[in-house]
Amino acid sequence: MFDDFDFSALDSPEYKEDAVREDLIAPLIRKLGYKASGPVRAQRSKNLVHPFVMIGSKKNQINIVPDYTLYVNDQPLAIIEAKGPREEIVRSHHVEQAYSYAIHPEVRTDTYALCxxxxxxxxxxxxxxxxxxVSLSNIDKHWSDVEEALHPKFLSNPELKGFMPDFGLAMLKVGIKPGTLQIMILHHLQSVMRAEDDLYVVNTTTNAGDLECMVSLDMSASHYQQLLDKLPEEVAVPIAMAMKRAPYQMPLDGKIMLSCAGTLSEVIDGEYEQFVPIVVSEITEVIYDPTVQIKPYDPKKV
Structure with missing residues (x-):
C-alpha cells in the first residue's frame, strides 16, 4: 500500500503529525472505503461542544481533536488520531486521551486508533x-486484520469479525467462470442446514492459495439423502431429526468427510456478505471418523 513512501522520512525531526495524517492515514482510510461525504464518510477534526468526560467522580478534560471520525449512516463508529513518529501510542497519555474522546457522550464509539x-x-x-x-511498512501482509478492525462493514456489523473468506467468491475474483466443475476430495464437513425443502447447505473449508476459505455446498434433497444413506444409522438419524425442527441446522465437527463434484454458482447476497456456493451434482464418497478433532478457525493465523 505504501510502496512509494520512503519510511526513512519518519526519522527527520521536521516530519510531524500533520505529515503522518496526510501521507499515511488519509490514503489508508480511503482504501478502507471512507469518503469525504455520503453514508460512509470520514470527518476531519470533530470538535466537542463540552470537552469533558466524567469517569467515576473524576472530570477529565479532553485535550485532543481526533484527526478523523469514521461514520456509517451518520453513526460515529471509530476515531483515528495522528501522532508524530517519535510519539508513543501504546499505553501512553495519548491513548488515555483517545479513550476519553471515544467514550464521550457526543461520540460513543467502541473503536479508537492511533497512528x-x-x-x-x-x-x-x-x-x-x-x-x-501493526507496522505500516508491513501493512499489506496484515491488511485483512486492518479491514476487520476499521472497515465500515465490520464496524457496523461486529458479528462479521472472524468470518472466513468465501471460496466461491475467491474463484470468481481470479477469473474462474460460473458453471465451472469443482472436485472436492474428502473434505471435513463443518455443519449442515436445511435452507429450503429442496435445498440443504453443507459447509467445509479449503485453501485458495495461502488463504483458508469457507466452502458452501448446495445439495438437493436427493443428494442430501445420498449423504445420509452413506452414514452409520446412529449418525444419520440425529442429523435427519435436526433438519426437521428449528433452527434446521447441526454442527458436524469435521467427523464426516465428503468427496463430491459440483459447479460454481453465481454470486448470492447473504445477510452480511456475498458468497458463491458450489452446486453438488455427484457424491462419490462419504467417510465417518468419530476420532477426528479439528481446530476452530482462527483468522489471525490464516
Missing amino acids: NGRELVVYSVSQWNPILH
Whole structure:
C-alpha cells in the first residue's frame, strides 16, 4: 500500500503529525472505503461542544481533536488520531486521551486508533490490550486484520469479525467462470442446514492459495439423502431429526468427510456478505471418523 513512501522520512525531526495524517492515514482510510461525504464518510477534526468526560467522580478534560471520525449512516463508529513518529501510542497519555474522546457522550464509539507513521494501533473500549498493532511498512501482509478492525462493514456489523473468506467468491475474483466443475476430495464437513425443502447447505473449508476459505455446498434433497444413506444409522438419524425442527441446522465437527463434484454458482447476497456456493451434482464418497478433532478457525493465523 505504501510502496512509494520512503519510511526513512519518519526519522527527520521536521516530519510531524500533520505529515503522518496526510501521507499515511488519509490514503489508508480511503482504501478502507471512507469518503469525504455520503453514508460512509470520514470527518476531519470533530470538535466537542463540552470537552469533558466524567469517569467515576473524576472530570477529565479532553485535550485532543481526533484527526478523523469514521461514520456509517451518520453513526460515529471509530476515531483515528495522528501522532508524530517519535510519539508513543501504546499505553501512553495519548491513548488515555483517545479513550476519553471515544467514550464521550457526543461520540460513543467502541473503536479508537492511533497512528504515528511507524505503527497503527487499534483499541476497543471493552478490552485492555490493543485489538490490532501493526507496522505500516508491513501493512499489506496484515491488511485483512486492518479491514476487520476499521472497515465500515465490520464496524457496523461486529458479528462479521472472524468470518472466513468465501471460496466461491475467491474463484470468481481470479477469473474462474460460473458453471465451472469443482472436485472436492474428502473434505471435513463443518455443519449442515436445511435452507429450503429442496435445498440443504453443507459447509467445509479449503485453501485458495495461502488463504483458508469457507466452502458452501448446495445439495438437493436427493443428494442430501445420498449423504445420509452413506452414514452409520446412529449418525444419520440425529442429523435427519435436526433438519426437521428449528433452527434446521447441526454442527458436524469435521467427523464426516465428503468427496463430491459440483459447479460454481453465481454470486448470492447473504445477510452480511456475498458468497458463491458450489452446486453438488455427484457424491462419490462419504467417510465417518468419530476420532477426528479439528481446530476452530482462527483468522489471525490464516
